[in-house]
Amino acid sequence: MQLSPSIFKAYDIRGVIDKTLDPSIAKLIGQSFGSAMREMGETICVVGRDGRLSGPSLMAGLTEGLLSVGVNVIDLGVVATPMVYFGTNITIEGQQAKSGIMITGSHNPPDYNGFKMVLGGSAIYGDQIQALRERIVEKNFASEQGTRSEHNIFPEYLQRIVGDVKLKRKIKIAVDCGNGVGGAFAGRLFRELGCEVEELFCEVDGTFPNHHPDPAHLENLQDLIKNLQTTDNELGLAFDGDADRLGVVTKTGEVIFPDRQMMLFAKDVLSRNPGAQIIYDVKCTRNLATYVKQQGGVPLMWKTGHSLVKAKLKETGAPLAGEMSGHIFFKDRWYGFDDGLYTGARLLEILSAEQDPNATLNQLPNAICTPELQMPCAEGEAFTLLDKIKAEVAKGTQATFETAVSVNTIDGVRVEYADGFGLARPSNTTPIVVMRFEADTQAAIERIQAEFKKVFLAVKPDAKMPF
Known part of the structure; x- marks a missing residue:
């Protein structure tokens, strides 16, 4: 199979089985990742896989590649992604692995699969993932033989x-x-x-x-x-x-989205870490920053993407971070990686102290908001489109958000109004612009959307707006 550049995404490697991904590609990824490890002085890698049907064959290919460049592989078998991350934070049978690879398609359809990677103790993304591709193209691989062992990490x-x-x-x-x-x-x-x-x-x-x-x-x-x-x-x-x-x-059928879950977690974490920073991504509700301040914390908005948030958490030393997508990162009492199972445990710990857990959840500050709306684009167009809009914002031209209080451009454009916000950012995984709106009233949402429509149509007259 030919190596397709399309599988090297912003935060991971992901493709379609027998179209862009097979065991031979997995072997190349193993050789490349293992060689990058060896250059850092790392020789031990934990690997695991989810329950997808393609998992065993990709695991075999990946392991062969890692072993062929002198990496010692600790095979964790079928595990949740957080267990691979956990494996890079503990000593396993006297060995300390700082690198790990999880074979998972996450929430993608059954014919997808991919690789989430920790290299030398850090989640890799962006240029580091592209560097793995370049290393494959150049065949810049180490040449030694590693060993393989198995370990049950769940206990x-x-x-x-x-x-x-x-x-x-x-x-x-x-x-x-x-x-x-x-x-x-x-x-x-x-x-x-x-x-x-x-x-x-x-x-x-x-x-x-x-x-x-x-x-x-x-x-x-x-x-x-x-x-x-x-x-x-x-x-x-x-x-x-x-x-x-x-x-x-x-119990009442209300879905508590992750940005509201973060309020409970922030309150709990700040009770032990007064004045700490709490990181959240650009998709989250305005209410979260207000709530964090009320609890004595310092809110910090950051880019969307689990690898990007993890890196920011490490850089700032913040005890908690979270994304609207559901990735929650506890550094307080835990290791700073995203873990749905541990997050569930922490939620239950907080709610078990409440007389009525459902009332506690339902009473968290809420707002009128849209789900994620998607505007289709040509490949790569989402980024150029947002760059154009950012340039217009910088110039302060007519094609900008006239009634805005402020515009944040760390990840697309998040436009704050006195009574709400609008967000448009390029997806790092599919060719779309992701949009989200929140406001005090439905009329305010419609007004903000109208302003976004005006700005987008000014730079792309044929834009298919999702509202």
């Missing part, structure tokens, strides 16, 4: 969480894993914490026969909502395909 991972998170009382929960790999671990973890657990679609099945494992989309939460309406379960937790993201549903 250590489980013990680490159960030893840290303490519930004040037993909570009855429903857990929906959408047949993703989290299903192999979630029930056991939450029972060990002292919960009563009803499992929905927790059999790991890479064809995802029931619904897609992506809690960011409401249609994938309907089974959980129905369960809570018809049982005495108090709370619903949903996980994406590789269990690094969490979705939360209350």
Whole structure:
């Protein structure tokens, strides 16, 4: 198979099985990543895979590539992505691996798969991922032979969480894993914490026969909502395909999106880390910054992307970060990587101290907002379009946001108004502009959208606006 540049994304490597990804490509990725490790003086790599049908063959190819450049591979088998990250933070049988690769297609359709990577203790993204491609093209590989061993990491991972998170009382929960790999671990973890657990679609099945494992989309939460309406379960937790993201549903059927979950986590974390920074991405509600300030913290808005947020967390030393997509990063009591299972445990710890967990969740500040809206673009066009708009903003021309209070351009344009905000940013994974709007009233949302429409049509008259 020819190496396709299209698989090297902003935060990971991802492709379609037998079209852009197969074991021979996985081997090349192993050789490239392993050679980059060797240049850093690293020789041990933990690897794991999710429940996708293509996982075993890609694992075989990847392992062959890593071994061929002198890397010692610790095979964790079928695990959640956070367990690979965990493996780069602990000593395994006397060995300390600072690098790891998870084979996962996350929430993509069944015929996708890919690689999430930690190199020398840091998540890699952007130019570092492109450098792996260049190394393959140049065949700039080390040449030695490594060794392979197997390790079951779940007992250590489980013990680490159960030893840290303490519930004040037993909570009855429903857990929906959408047949993703989290299903192999979630029930056991939450029972060990002292919960009563009803499992929905927790059999790991890479064809995802029931619904897609992506809690960011409401249609994938309907089974959980129905369960809570018809049982005495108090709370619903949903996980994406590789269990690094969490979705939360209350007894009344309300979905608590991650930017509102972050309020609870920020309050808890700031009680032990007064005055600390709390990082959140550009998609999050305005209410989060206000809430963080009220709790004595310092809100810091940052770019979207789990690798980018992780890097910012490391750089700033902040104890907590979160993204609207559901990636939550605890450095407080944990390691600073995104972990849906651990996030679920921390949520239950907070709610177990509340008389009425659902009231606590439902009372979190809320606003009228749109879901993510997508404007289709040609390949690469989303970036040039946003660059044009940023240039117009810098010049202060007529094609800008006339009624705005401020415009933030760290990731696309996030335009703040007295009564709301609008966001337009280029997706790093698909050729679209992602838009989101929030305001105090529906009329204000429509006014903000009208201004966005005017600005976009001024630079792209044939733009297909998603509203």
